Amino acid sequence: MACKNELKESCFKELDEFILSIEDKQGALISVLHKAQEIFGYLPKEIQEFVAERLDLSLAKVYGVVSFYSFFTMTPKGKHPVSVCMGTACYVRGAGKVLEDFEKQLGISAGETTVDGEFSIDALRCVGACGLAPVVLIGEDVFGKDEAKDVAGLIAKYRGQ
Incomplete structure (x- = not known):
């Protein structure tokens, strides 16, 4: 079932089944959001509303968690999400230049999708x-x-895969 970056009814059904399988829904918000992002690839307002309703929470509470944790995203990611570490060690060892190179060669800025x-x-x-600084992640692959x-x-390695 291909749900990534699409809001299909079957995908909502899959998420609903996951939520129904949770015995104690109190305190389950983060695990439900992880599952939702795994299914859909991102967490737009429609999915946040769905989760809020199913867990009997306010939309503000759900949005607060989604916007607080950097792991969650409200915009679709590319098939190959590139993440450049900008921590101190990586930055000192040239991560800023690496990020600029990705932006220039892909024609987009950080936070955007081609x-x-x-x-x-x-x-x-x-x-x-x-110790690997600077570090780039492409999907789950780590490059240092x-x-x-x-x-x-x-x-070039990922284009067209």
């Missing part, structure tokens, strides 16, 4: 891999040091 939906770019606070600086090579 028109074809292939790539999106985000700047992260810290990924906790300081010299690999991270080969922006053109990384883009």
Whole structure:
């Protein structure tokens, strides 16, 4: 079932079944939001309203959690989400230049997705891999040091996959 970046009825049904399977719904908001983002790829207002209604919470409470945690996103991500760590170690070792290179070569800024939906770019606070600085994540793949600086090579590796 392909739900990523689409708001299909079958995807809402899958999320609803997950919520119904939770015995103690009190305190389940974050796990439900993780599941929703796993299913849909992002958490727009419609999904936040759905979660709020199913968990008997205010929309403001759900929005507060979604907007507070950097893991959650309210905009669709690309098929290959690029995250550049901007923590101190990474920044000192050239992460700012790496981010600029991704933005220039993909023609988008951090927080945006390419028109074809292939790539999106985000700047992260810290990924906790300081020894690899600068660090780039593409999806779940981690690239550090010299690999991270080969922006053109990384883009080529994922383009069209």
